[in-house]
Every structure is written in structure tokens, then in C-alpha cells.
Amino acid sequence: MSGAQATTRFSDRVANYVRYRPGYPGGVLQVLRDEAGLAPGQAVADVGSGTGISAKYFLDAGHPVYAVEPNAEMRAAAEAMLGEDPRFHSVAGTAEATTLPDASVDIVVAAQAFHWFDPAGVAPEWRRILRPGGCIVLLWNTRQTDSTPFLRAYEKLLREHGTDYTTVNHENVTDDALRAVLGPRFTRRVVPNAQVFDFDGLRGRLLSSSYAPNVDHPGHAPMMDALRRIFHEHAQDGRVTFAYDTEIYFARVG
Numbered sequence: 352m353s354g355a356q357a358t359t360r361f362s363d364r365v366a367n368y369v370r371y372r373p374g375y376p377g378g379v380l381q382v383l384r385d386e387a388g389l390a391p392g393q394a395v396a397d398v399g400s401g402t403g404i405s406a407k408y409f410l411d412a413g414h415p416v417y418a419v420e421p422n423a424e425m426r427a428a429a430e431a432m433l434g435e436d437p438r439f440h441s442v443a444g445t446a447e448a449t450t451l452p453d454a455s456v457d458i459v460v461a462a463q464a465f466h467w468f469d470p471a472g473v474a475p476e477w478r479r480i481l482r483p484g485g486c487i488v489l490l491w492n493t494r495q496t497d498s499t500p501f502l503r504a505y506e507k508l509l510r511e512h513g514t515d516y517t518t519v520n521h522e523n524v525t526d527d528a529l530r531a532v533l534g535p536r537f538t539r540r541v542v543p544n545a546q547v548f549d550f551d552g553l554r555g556r557l558l559s560s561s562y563a564p565n566v567d568h569p570g571h572a573p574m575m576d577a578l579r580r581i582f583h584e585h586a587q588d589g590r591v592t593f594a595y596d597t598e599i600y601f602a603r604v605g
Contacts, residue, residue, distance in 0.1 A: 374407075378543070378597070395414045396455075396456040399465070463490065508581060546595075
């Protein structure tokens, strides 16, 4: 996939992304403070910051955030949500060319985004913007696919109806790609996370994904029919639960 395609494929999904994508649990911050040395007030470069979900997480924890995002529509959504906070800095840049000054941040974070990047391109750029002793952190909310009957059915739906689900899945990221950016030794930690949806929420969560056929696609209606079916089969009190493993990869590299 070309860089241009990767940076524009969420443009028509911004509203659903803002409303239905998961945030990050408090355990992430605890891990980063206890094990990665994250200190209050340190500057964060949130690379591939999207609609500002992860930027808000670090702002709420007291960090100035430089939110680097190439997609204009997603960047505008983050600015609308966070722009009144003087610690929030919206940056039109890419992972490989952030436009940030040398040695300007203490931590580089890529939340739900690293699998869209070129590891060979981001490694020198992220080291350039990090201060000495800086840290790189990669975050993913990884949806559990086999822990409940509902999640098994949802995974089957994505594989049958998603346009390129298996191609863009972040679980395709290799250890070699991680080492190219984090170095030969990095730490992985996992903390639990979850979302609970009614049907409208489940539909919005699905349509926030770039591999879900949108309303003008011939595959949209069949996918919605299948979604309604599995919701009614598995909902309890009108709700279903997405369980996630929030994966944290980090290393000091600066």
C-alpha cells in the first residue's frame, strides 16, 4: 500500500472513529511511569495521532503533546476536540517526516498506527526528534478474537466481508519491524481493556475500520445483515462486549 493510500483511507470514517474507537486504560500510563521512566510534564510526540484519542490520554495525564497527523480530516477532528488546550500542538506531518525540531520531545508514541508506517523510514526520524534518554512506545488495542462466542463470530464476519482485513491487520507487524525502530531489546506489556456496545455502537465501531465496506460499496448491505444476525444471537440485555489486550511495546533509544 502506498503512503498516500495509507494516509487517506480513514478520511470518510472520522465521525465513527471519534465516537466508537476505544481509548486506553490507566494501566498503560502506570506501565510507562513504572518501567519506561515517563515523568510528569515530559513532552510527547503522538505520531499518527488521528482524531486525538491517544493525544487526549496523555494531555489528561499532564503532558504537552505534539500530535503529528497527515490526514487533514482526522487532524481537524483532533483540533476540534483538543484545540483549546494550550499544551496541544497539532502538526501536519508524517511518521517519516514529523517536521518537529531535533531533540524536542521526551517520548515518541504511535498508538494504533505503527503498522501503517515504514520502519526503515521512521527509525532515524524518531531518534532525531528524541532528547537523550528518550523512549519510543508503540500501542495497540488488540481485539480478542477467540475468547467469547460473540468475538469469534465477529472475527468470522470480518474475514468474510472485510475488503482487505487480513492485509492491514496490525498483527502482521513482525519482530524485525519492531526491532528496526525499538532496537534489539524492547519490553512488551499487556493490560486489559473493553468496550460495551448496543447495536448502533457496534455498527459504528465496525464502520470506523478501514476494511469495512462503506455505504456506497456493494458489500455494505450483506455485512450489515450479518452484523445484525450475530448481534441478536449473542447480545445480553441488548449489549455485546469487545474485549481487548492493550499491547505496549517500548524501549529507551535516545
